[in-house]
Amino acid sequence: MIDPGKVLATFCINGEEQACAFVSHRTLLEVLREDLQLTGTKHGCELGECGACTVQINGVPVLSCLMLAVDAIGQQIRTVEGLADGPALHPLQDAFADLGAAQCGYCTPGLLMTAEALIARDPCPSREAIKQGLAGNLCRCTGYLKIFEAVELAAARMRGENPVPKRETIYGS
Amino acid sequence: MVLDDPRLADAAAGQASAKWRHDVKKEDLRVIGTAIRKVDARSKVSGLTRFADDLSLPRMIYMKLLRSTQAHARIKRVDVSKAKAVPGVKGILTGEDLPTPFGILPVSQDEHALCPDKVRFVGDPVVAIAALTEDAAWDACRLVEVDYEPLHTIGSIKEAVEHEEPRIHDYGVRGNIHRLENLEFGDLAAGFAASDHIREDTFFFEGNTHLPMEQHASLAHFDKDGKLTIWSSTQTPHYLHKALARVLHPLPAHHIRVIACPNGGGFGGKSDPFNHEICAAKMSMLTGRPVKISLTREEVFFCHRGRHPVLMHARIGVSKTGRIKALDFHSLLDGGAYGSYGTASTFYTGALQTVTYAVENYHFRGARLFTNKAPCGPKRGHGTVQPRFALEVQLDKIACDLKLDPAQMRIDNLAPRDSLTANFLQIGSMGLMQCINKVVDGSGWKTRRGLQERTADGRIRGLGIACSSYLSGAGLPIYWNGMPHSGVQLKLDRSGLVTVFCGSTDIGQGSDSVLTWIIAEVLGIDPLGMRVVTSDTDLTPVDLGSYSSRVTVMTGNAAMQAAERAREILAKGASEQLQVPVARLTFADARVFDSENPDKGMSFADAVIAAESRFGTIGTVGSYTPPKSAAKFRGGGVGPSPSYSYSATVVEVEVDPETGIYRVPKVWMAHDIGRALNAAVAMGQIEGSVYMGLGEAMMEEMAYRDRSHKGHRIFVHKIPSLLEYKSPSTMEMPEVVTYVVEDPDKNGPFGAKEVGQGPLLPIMPAVANAIFDAVGVRVDEVPITPEKVFAALVQKRAGKVGRYGPDELPPVNFGDSLKIKTPWQGGDGTAWNEPKRDKKAAR
Structure with missing residues (x-):
């Protein structure tokens, strides 16, 4: 069944493409944590008050709880999981x-x-x-x-x- | 392993061998005192630490709680029929599904997972709904119909004292008084008669909350074997286990497994068993599916259990030289809607006054009141923070009255080391004089105080000093039992891996790492190479929890004992194989070798193999129970501790004399922690305490909005969000000069005491004292907001007393005091007018 309430999108996360279907009103934070299991990004308020959910969009820090996931399509998303390059820490x-x-x-x-x-x-x-x-x-x-x-x-x-x-x-x- | 195993005779005596005593020299230690990374540091900086909300299971459903919109009301009707019809809803619970009350203390089992008949604050949970999605659960909650019959709201200490009816609970002393304590040590009248100067002051400390960055979350799974597992953000998995067993009866306790996930900050706020945890467990039993609940930030404010608002009155008598002769201290605590740890909190507002300074004669009266607010409980410094503010500000006033140097006056009053206090608390090591000297010298106290220098932008500088003491763990568990407070098991693998199992919970303070440092030091291995399994009631021996700064001393001692027993077994095996006497063996650098011929030795892994070949599978245990307290009077159970940490601080402020706006550019903090097990981690605890103290001093408050609407009183939390509940950001954090003072205590592992609660306490009074030094006004109330400083400045300019604060306490009848002779009066720790308790009660 095709679900008209959901968006199917491909995100570029930490340099890799990841496809995901999600309800269109979901925030980037929710999609990262709940749909893509990238739980390294945290939440402390869901209101843009604490900074715990900060990710980088095209190199700029953004509060992922205030950004709709649909707005992140086509952008370079970087999360804490993508900070270290290989086994060594950043x-x-x-x-x-x-x-x-x-x-x-x-x-x-x-x-x-x-x-x-x-x-x-x-x-x-x-x-x-x-x-x-x-x-x-x-x-x-x-x-x-x-x-x-x-x-x-x-x-x-x-x-x-x-x-x-x-x-x-x-x-x- | 059995305790009477002859091969363990020495270690089983429970005595640390001489090598690891508190007075071991720093240069003889390889792990302890260094600044190695925490054992979980890599996962924490990689986002790989799995907090409770990071977990998910197949077929998991999501739960939400419908919370009361009324501050105080009877529930007349709950209708969930419309909610049931929402697509995706899988289960609904109401109060009648969970009829058994619970609570953290045996004496106040006054909470229900869902309110059955009455709500007691805005935020009290009434219905739980689980659904396929969080959105569906929310939608269903909105369709629940609840009819309330409003009751009179009790909104403050004063209202609780004045209104015996309606009672918020049907237990307690009387009316809305939850607890009353009245303890007199020594001869107050004689003490005041012998005083040259007597002062009386009244103070108020507003409540504030922990504000951990992690919102509470739980995941419960009742599996097909009939066993329940719950992963939760809790500091006290053992106590949650007990509460679940009580409420979910007849589910056997041994079918319940509590796994405390690493906490994203606790500070005391995750120490109670919570409604959402019990509801998630029950919902999983009802639906047969894993159930997850993640609280919103607003709900975290409702869970609260934070700092009690406390009204205080102190009457103090001193000699001409400022020596304390008598102290009459009186506190009224606003407990909020439930008991929580409140009984202990009440005692704590009176217990530690005597541990910092010697008080010859001491009278304490404390009462905790129920109000229709989110329940208060333990926050960093539990109950000792508010009286410390009062006492340290009052001492500053005394010094001013008598024209004494406040720092020197404190030094003259210090409680002696290795002594019993008026209320029979045993002080061991005591490094407060060194702490005071450090901050006095560092800050230039003697030359810079009282100068009222102007900054470039017209502000006036001031310096304030204050001190404190704090427990290294509560001497008694929250429920009476004769078992250890902390247990540790070690498993030694043929690979050389040492795995430690312990019930303690890492809430960010580094307790997992503390275990590894102590064991690694004793066994001569790399702490980062160890495996740590903690806070899992199925797998790990009981530790009572991460509260009251108990973990370093209590699990530390248990870990030490387990490690020494393992060392003994390994030494016997290695001794036979190497033909070197046990006494000559050294364990270091992951080797076991002859100290007189270091080349003669074997790797640690080979030592395990040698011992296992000789004795069989190697596992050891260690346990710890604190020393018995000398305080035998009723109420003497709160305050005793294996040791006490000490702190002294000087805070610098810059106050705008026109507006009362001030900033804190610099803080000097010295903390006597016995011994730093890890220098960098200890520093982090101290700096974090300074930060949290400044938040409380300057801005943080659990304020309530009190309005009337169509004849109804609306009484709600004013600011339940991170934006409006102000806490310091990077921009408010001052420069901190930290001094780690090490006065090793014989009860601590390697001499260590607590670190990280104590240094919060002196910050608030030091800020108040510094403001007085700058602009000559007293704010006898926390938080010390610019509005209050301004109000006091206005008073001063009008020629009145430049003060902001409460004037009096509402009258409470405390009845007769329990009278206890002090040690120097020949007292034996019992009250001479106490009615004899029968043996059962005493036990």
Whole structure:
């Protein structure tokens, strides 16, 4: 039976094409998580308030809970599942793991996608630029400081530098 | 493994061998104290951690709860006939399907999975509907007809005190009073008589909520073997297991399996058994299909169990030098609609005042009231946060009255280490003086305080100090029993893999990793190479749950014992094979070798093979029960802990004297955690506490909208969304200078105490004290919003007292106090006027 209430579409997700039939009013978040089982993208409000559902559309961070899936057809969608290339972690993921920037890990995918776009735009972001860039992503565990430090560490590593985290970042003052 | 196994004689004595004691030197440790990644770090940064809502099963259906639109009403009629007709609906539950009440504490089994006859707050669930799609379940919910007969709404502490009728519950002390406590330690009258200066102050701490990023979710599956499995975002799988067994009776408890998924943040908000969990289980039993429920953010606000709003009055007597002679502390808690942990919360508003500073004579009165709000419960710092705010602000006022340095006055009052407090709490290690010195030196307290410097944009700078203590786990379980609080099993595989099984739940604090660090240190292996199986009631030994900062100390000690027993078995096998005495063997770098000739040894895997060949399959267990408390009076069960952490903070504020708007540019925080098991992870806990404390101090509140519409009172949560419930973003987070203070405690694994609840407590009072330092006004109420600072500034400018806060507490009759002699009066921990309890009750 052909279901007139559903859209059949092919999405380009993390560089791969994936077809899926879904109810037309579904958000990109719902289609990713529930129809495509890409549950790495999280949800904290479904109202565009928390940033947990951030994915990249053509390299730009977007709240997937506020975007209809039909609007993402034909666009380059990137989720946390597509961040690492092969078995190695992305430098941002490495830095988050090293510094404990992911505690419960729930806001982490959204933060990583936002931060990755930030570094792509500004390879050497200042602390202020990082704060501004991540202001739309809430985190309740870390107090953000380890996240700022992880973004700085990853950005430096991505610039080819070999930074060492400050002693007080890890052991306190 | 059996305990009387002769090959385990030494380890079975339950004593940690000298090597792992709290005073082991840092340089002798290889894993403990380093900054290695958490065992689950890779999956967390890859989006591969499976939270409850990430799970799905074939043929799964979706459940929604219809919630009350009334704050307080009798249910006259529930008609689900139209809902039943919605295409795709598979099952409907109402109150009569789940008649057995439940609740986290045995003394307050006052909740129903679905309200059978009465609703007690806007958001109380009435009907559960499951359907093929979430949309269909919503649609069906909207077609349910519920007739309510409204009852008078009780909206505040004052209203609850003033209105004995209608009663929200038919149990409790009387009227709408849920609990009353009245405890007197020492001789208050004598203490005040000996005081040179007496102050009385009144404070209010508004409620706030945990706001975990993960919304609660559950997936229940009643399989064809008649067994129920539920995956849920819970911090306390064991307690959920107990609640399910109670409500789903006659389903046997051993047919129920609770798997706590990693929590996307808990902070205490996922510590109760919840309606949605029980309904999902029952719905799966009804329909024979897997049932999933994912709460909306609004519903998370209804689950709540967050910080109690507390009205407080404190009368304090001090000597000329500021030494506390007597403290009379009085708290009234707004409990919301249900009991939850409220009995414990009430005691906690009085229990820890004596653990930070020595209080010679102490009187505590506390009452918890029922109101028609979302139920309050345990949030980070459980019940100790509100009185800590009051006491630390009051001490600041005392220092001001007596012209003393608030930091020095605190140092002069410190509770001594290795002592019993007035209320019989056993203090062990106590690093608060070091904490105070760190933040005083770091912040330039002695030279920068009181300067009222202007910033470039015209704001006035101020510094405020405050301290706190917190438990390393509650000394008693929530239900009386003689079993361990935490159990750990180890399985050693011929490959060299060590698998740890434990009921503890990782809520982001890193408890899975804590297990690996301790075991890896004892066995000399790589913690990241271990397998961790946690929080599954079918597979893992009971751990009471991730609450009251108990996991590091309690599961840590259990893990230590299991690891030592495994080490003993391995050492015997290796000793025979290597012909090296056991005492000379070292376990390190995944090898077992002769410490006098390191080349003579074997790999860890070969040691397992040697031991297994000799003794058979290798598995060990460890368990932990906290030391017995000296507090034997009724109510003495809340407060005891194996050890107490300490924190001191200095907060800097910049206040606009015209508007009251202020910012917090910098915080200095020192936390005595005994020993940092992992430096970076401990830092993260401390910084997170500072953040959450600032949210509470500056903006977060569970505010209610109180309106009248056509003669009806509308009483609803004002801001149940992440946008309107303000919490700090990256832009509000200040610079934090963190000092990890290590004063090892003999009850902790490697000396460790709790980390991460304690440092939240001093933030709110330090902010209030800093605002006073800047602009000379007192806000005796949390959150300290700019409006309140402004109101106090207006008062001050008008020549009145520059203060914002409550004036009095509504009168409650507490009856006679239980009178307990302090240790220094020769007391034995019992009340001298307590009626004797029979043995059964005492047990």
